[in-house]
Amino acid sequence: MWEPVLGVLWTLLPLVLIGVLFQLAKAFGVASPSWHLAKAEVVRLKKEQPAGQGGLPDEAEIVLGEGGSQWSYFLLWNGQREMAAWRLIHAAERQMAKDFDDPRVRARLKRGLGELEELSEGKA
Helix, strand or coil: CCHHHHHHHHHHHHHHHHHHHHHHHHHHHHHHHHHHHHHHHHHHHHHHCCCCCCCHHHHHHHHHCCHHHCHHHHHCCCCHHHHHHHHHHHHHHHHHHHHCCCHHHHHHHHHHHHHHHHCCCCCC
């Protein structure tokens, strides 16, 4: 009488265990490091940013939110917040590079552009 029920339970138990292990690996192996790396990059960028210039790093911080303490965020994670934050971080870095007027930076940029011209179209 109980054999069919036990058979179903023994079939479902490994599947549930695999599902739980997958969610834990995703949360602690991918989502959490990704969120913490983006958050650390925002903090670094805010320190390097000239005083009084807000904008993109603040927006990136808002986009990231407080995902570091929300279990539901990590269990339902798809990387959308981090990708949006990285887009804002890179835009802020480009803006800071335009505003930076150090001759050494300009010389390095010209050298880098020259190196790119030497590469084939596909590699460049």
